[in-house]
Amino acid sequence: MFLDKLKSGEPAFSCEFFPPKTDAGWQTLARTLSDLRPLGLDFVSVTCGAGGTVRDLTAGLVDRTVNEFGLPTVGHLTCAGTSVAELRERLRAYRASGVCAVMALRGDPPKGESRFVPHPEGFAHANELVRLVKSEFPELKIGCAAYPDMHPESPDRLTDVRMLRLKQECGADFAVTQLFFRNSDYFGFCELARSEGVTIPIVPGIMPVSSAKQLAKSASLGNSPLPEELQALMAREDDISAEGFEYTLAQCRGLLERGAPGIHFYTLNHSDASARLIAALRESGPGT
Numbered sequence: 001m002f003l004d005k006l007k008s009g010e011p012a013f014s015c016e017f018f019p020p021k022t023d024a025g026w027q028t029l030a031r032t033l034s035d036l037r038p039l040g041l042d043f044v045s046v047t048c049g050a051g052g053t054v055r056d057l058t059a060g061l062v063d064r065t066v067n068e069f070g071l072p073t074v075g076h077l078t079c080a081g082t083s084v085a086e087l088r089e090r091l092r093a094y095r096a097s098g099v100c101a102v103m104a105l106r107g108d109p110p111k112g113e114s115r116f117v118p119h120p121e122g123f124a125h126a127n128e129l130v131r132l133v134k135s136e137f138p139e140l141k142i143g144c145a146a147y148p149d150m151h152p153e154s155p156d157r158l159t160d161v162r163m164l165r166l167k168q169e170c171g172a173d174f175a176v177t178q179l180f181f182r183n184s185d186y187f188g189f190c191e192l193a194r195s196e197g198v199t200i201p202i203v204p205g206i207m208p209v210s211s212a213k214q215l216a217k218s219a220s221l222g223n224s225p226l227p228e229e230l231q232a233l234m235a236r237e238d239d240i241s242a243e244g245f246e247y248t249l250a251q252c253r254g255l256l257e258r259g260a261p262g263i264h265f266y267t268l269n270h271s272d273a274s275a276r277l278i279a280a281l282r283e284s285g286p287g288t
């Protein structure tokens, strides 16, 4: 079970995917999942968006990763635009598919809007969803989100960390972080979290650096400052994949060396970089 691994001192490796919207996207993802299967990942996770169709795609992919590819799967679930009755329905479907855990999230406001408005019969914050899963679906483990660079709506770091503790108090078993590029941000965050009573594993979420364009996009998405080395890579117009790989490998090694419980890769549905990183970390990495 991945939770035991996260607490074992041996690094756990996991990958995140999103449900494709086209046939070509599904074909790419099916290849990716087949490529990754031999790595024996500790889990894969499947993201979800707001809105019915996207959610059905998520449920379909979750079912396939569990039952077709035999991968331990964490299904994401957001409160955005969803009543509690529908959240229960989604949770029942996840349970029927055989997920090992649910990633309980609030979700973002719709594009172009800055304020999250809860569904009239729904939840305002992720901790309420965590509480629902814990009380009504006790067989499911629960993950939640954490933010080394602070959630953009939080007034300060301490408040943000206390909201993580609240999710733990409501039943969260582990946290996965938003992507970040400086390990000092992750370790500073963990230190503050531990001092505030957060005891659950906090798994660093890492986006392998593969191109200048993707780097610029992830930096803006993650609210995460870029170190100088990556700013220089982002300014280049040629292929930076080799340097990007080395940067990410060094970043992951640094994380594991100082005790991170594993690495969760944001794969963007491609296996190549994550598979090579996991192989390299297993071969020579600390504690692996």
Ligand code: FAD
Residues within 6 Å of the ligand: 046, 047, 048, 049, 050, 076, 077, 078, 103, 104, 105, 106, 107, 108, 109, 124, 125, 126, 127, 144, 145, 146, 151, 152, 153, 154, 155, 159, 160, 163, 166, 176, 177, 178, 179, 205
């Ligand atoms: P919350 O924990 O509710 O936090 C949101 C804000 O409210 C924070 O500022 C927090 O400090 C504050 N807060 C929390 N609880 C309370 C409370 N009880 N009272 C007052 N303030 C509170 N989005 C998707 O749409 N689909 C996905 O699949 C998805 N996967 C993700 C996976 C990971 C690992 C991460 C890190 C994020 C993911 N997101 C996803 C993005 C996430 O939905 C957004 O970051 C969202 O804005 C916040 O979600 P949350 O679960 O952290 O919310």
